[in-house]
Amino acid sequence: MIKLISPDDIKTSTSYLNQLVDVIQENISGSSTRRSYEVFVTSSIAGSSTYSVTSSLFQTVYDQSYLLATANEVLDMTIGLYASSSTVTGSSYTGADSSGKLLFSSQSMMMREKVANYQEYAQYLLGDKSLQFNSPFNVTTIDATSPINEAIFINFKRLFARDKIKPETFAMKFYTTGVLDGSPGAGSAEKLIFNGLTGSNINRTSTSGSSIFSDVGAASSPQFGFGGQVGNIVNASNTSSNVGLIFYDQGIVILDAKKVLWASQHVSGTIGAMGPGSSAVIGSSKGNVSASFIPDLFVSASVDDIVKCIASTRFSSGSDTAITFQNITNINSSLVFCRATADEFNYSTNPTSTDTNGRIVVIDPGFEDTQRTFSFITSVGLYDTAGDLLAVAKLSRPIEKNDEKDLTVRVRLDF
Numbered sequence: 262m263i264k265l266i267s268p269d270d271i272k273t274s275t276s277y278l279n280q281l282v283d284v285i286q287e288n289i290s291g292s293s294t295r296r297s298y299e300v301f302v303t304s305s306i307a308g309s310s311t312y313s314v315t316s317s318l319f320q321t322v323y324d325q326s327y328l329l330a331t332a333n334e335v336l337d338m339t340i341g342l343y344a345s346s347s348t349v350t351g352s353s354y355t356g357a358d359s360s361g362k363l364l365f366s367s368q369s370m371m372m373r374e375k376v377a378n379y380q381e382y383a384q385y386l387l388g389d390k391s392l393q394f395n396s397p398f399n400v401t402t403i404d405a406t407s408p409i410n411e412a413i414f415i416n417f418k419r420l421f422a423r424d425k426i427k428p429e430t431f432a433m434k435f436y437t438t439g440v441l442d443g444s445p446g447a448g449s450a451e452k453l454i455f456n457g458l459t460g461s462n463i464n465r466t467s468t469s470g471s472s473i474f475s476d477v478g479a480a481s482s483p484q485f486g487f488g489g490q491v492g493n494i495v496n497a498s499n500t501s502s503n504v505g506l507i508f509y510d511q512g513i514v515i516l517d518a519k520k521v522l523w524a525s526q527h528v529s530g531t532i533g534a535m536g537p538g539s540s541a542v543i544g545s546s547k548g549n550v551s552a553s554f555i556p557d558l559f560v561s562a563s564v565d566d567i568v569k570c571i572a573s574t575r576f577s578s579g580s581d582t583a584i585t586f587q588n589i590t591n592i593n594s595s596l597v598f599c600r601a602t603a604d605e606f607n608y609s610t611n612p613t614s615t616d617t618n619g620r621i622v623v624i625d626p627g628f629e630d631t632q633r634t635f636s637f638i639t640s641v642g643l644y645d646t647a648g649d650l651l652a653v654a655k656l657s658r659p660i661e662k663n664d665e666k667d668l669t670v671r672v673r674l675d676f
Contacts, residue, residue, distance in 0.1 A: 262606055263644070264599075272596040277589055282421050284322070284335055284584040286434075289576040290466065293326040297565055301371060314533040316563035318374060319414075320572065336584075337416040340518070340559070340567050341379030342372070343393050346410035348556040349376060370534070370563050378564075382414055382515070386488035386508055396503040396517050397493045399484050409505070411518035411559055413571060415584075422512030423588040428492055429480040430587035431507055431514070436575045438470025438523050439463075439554065463530025463543070463558070463566075466574050473497040474521065476507050488513075512588075522575075524555035532562040597672040599641050603664050608634045635663035641670050 288294045297317040319339035323332040342349050344363070352372060355364045365372045380390035387394070394409040417426070440462040477500055479492030489510030496502040505516040518524070529544025529552065543561055544552035552558065559567060576583045608614055608621050616622055621634050637659035643652045654672040662668050 262610055264601070264605065266597060266599065266643075270598045270600065272598070274594045274596060276592045276594065278592060279427060279587045279589060280423065281587050282417075282585065283582045284324075286577045286579050286581055286583040288324055288335065289322050289338075289583050290573045290578045292573075293328070294323045294332075295569075295572055296321045296323065296327045297569075299565070301374060301563070314370070314563060316371060316533065316565040317568075318378065318564055320565070320568045322572070333420055334418045335421055336418060337414075338568050338572060339378055339414050339564060340375060340571075341377075341382060341412045341414060342375040342559065343379055343408070343410045343412075344376045344391075345393075346408075348411055348559060352556065352560040369560050370532075372560065374564060375559070378414070379412060382412070382513070386486070386511065386513065386515075388487035394506060394515055396505050396515075396520070398486065398491045398506050406520075409515065409517045411524075411555055413505075413516040413518050413521070415514040415516070417512040417514075417586075419512070421588065423590040424510075425490070425589050426507065426509045426512055427587040427589050428483065428490065428509055429476055429478070430585075431492075431494070432473055432475040432497070432586070433514075433584045434471055434473055434576070434582065435521055436467035436469070436471045436577065437521055439467055439526055439528065439574060440465040461530040462574075463528055463532070463570050464573060466578050468577075470523075471577075472521075474504055474516070479507075518559070519555055522554050522571075525553045528552050528554045528558050532558075532566045534561070592675050594676075595674045597643065597674070599670045599672060601638075601662060601668045601670075603667055606636060606638065606662050606668070607664050608636055633663060635661055638662050638668065638670065641672055643672065 297320045299315040299317055301314075301316045301318060319337045321327070321337050322335045324335050325332045349363075349372065352365060352369045355366065357363050363373050363376060383392045383394065384390040394412060395403060395407045396409055397407070400407045473496070474494050475497045476492040476494055477497060478495070484491045484493075486508075488508045490508070492507045492509060493503050494505035494507055494514065494516065496504055502520070503517075504520040505514065507514050527544060529542070531540050532543055534541030541561075543549060543557065549557060549561075552561075558570065562570070614622055638661075639656055639659045641654045641656075642650055643654070644650055652672075652674065654670070656670070660668065660670075
């Protein structure tokens with residue numbers, strides 16, 4: 262039998278599912294779980310390819326070795342610079358050409374790409390690539406600490422962020438201080454030697470100076486912008502200290518590098534550069550002995566070198582949680598109430614259910630006129646107006662239907 266379902270028999274509802282996501286330290290810091298895409302190449306000098314530099318524009322973190330077919334992309338990480346910041350304008354910035362392309366000296370690396378990264382996020386999240394991110398987001402009076410000039414961008418993949426990140430569930434353990442080896446002594450030059458370089462700390466895992474950054478307080482005072490709901494990321498030990506932003510609907514975290522890193526800390530080590538062997542030394546007697554993480558590393562190093570430094574040294578390399586949050590999955594449901602009154606669906610429409618005279622075949626022959634008919638409902642089919650079967654709902658067990666019962670089967674379609 263077929264029965265028409267009226268609009269009154271269809272209801273819609275929305276429910277939410279939360280999932281806890283943990284990103285462990287080793288996944289971010291490990292070389293086999295963090296993948297680079299070397300698509301940017303500088304020109305070579307005198308036709309020698311060994312003088313060129315190759316770098317990614319971002320790196321992807323996986324939940325296991327990315328060489329495995331079962332590996333899942335967890336997040337992307339990159340950095341960006343605000344075009345009018347002192348880091349950009351003070352890095353031998355020489356203006357722009359007739360087409361608007363920014364021009365820099367050869368001492369800097371990928372400055373146009375770093376600015377373009379920042380502008381891309383500003384366009385996507387603020388609605389205008391010329392705008393600047395500020396922390397806190399709703400700041401009314403912009404002071405010297407509010408603008409985010411050097412940004413660390415973390416994009417969580419749709420598989421893990423789902424429809425959005427749940428406000429006030431985000432937390433991240435981050436080492437703000439780099440390895441102290443190589444810091445200049447009082448009135449003296451560096452004295453520690455590591456791998457042949459004076460005080461190399463650019464790729465050495467931090468072991469102290471960790472902080473917890475979270476979006477505590479975001480749920481009680483929700484904020485909204487062009488990119489959806491926004492929360493301020495603060496230092497958990499001092500919630501008045503704003504260090505970044507989190508865009509919940511997009512699953513994007515923006516950290517102010519000057520606030521989450523010891524910006525003026527001495528940095529030294531080897532980075533990619535235009536020169537013999539495609540490398541150069543930063544922060545030692547071989548090159549800029551007073552170099553710091555900001556602005557020197559953010560100007561002189563490629564995106565790959567900077568992301569590698571942050572990912573491999575500032576999240577440690579253990580099995581503890583580095584980043585955690587809860588996501589939200591929106592479940593939209595259509596509830597279809599399939600109703601059968603007392604005189605409906607009491608026998609099967611199978612041709613074998615009736616005899617040659619059209620009477621219903623009963624269990625006890627000879628009692629066709631007196632025995633009450635009944636059926637067992639096992640499934641419900643939903644058809645369109647053309648009679649095409651669209652969906653089948655199976656009951657967990659057969660339900661008896663007879664002329665003394667009204668039966669309603671609720672079919673739930675989630676999408």
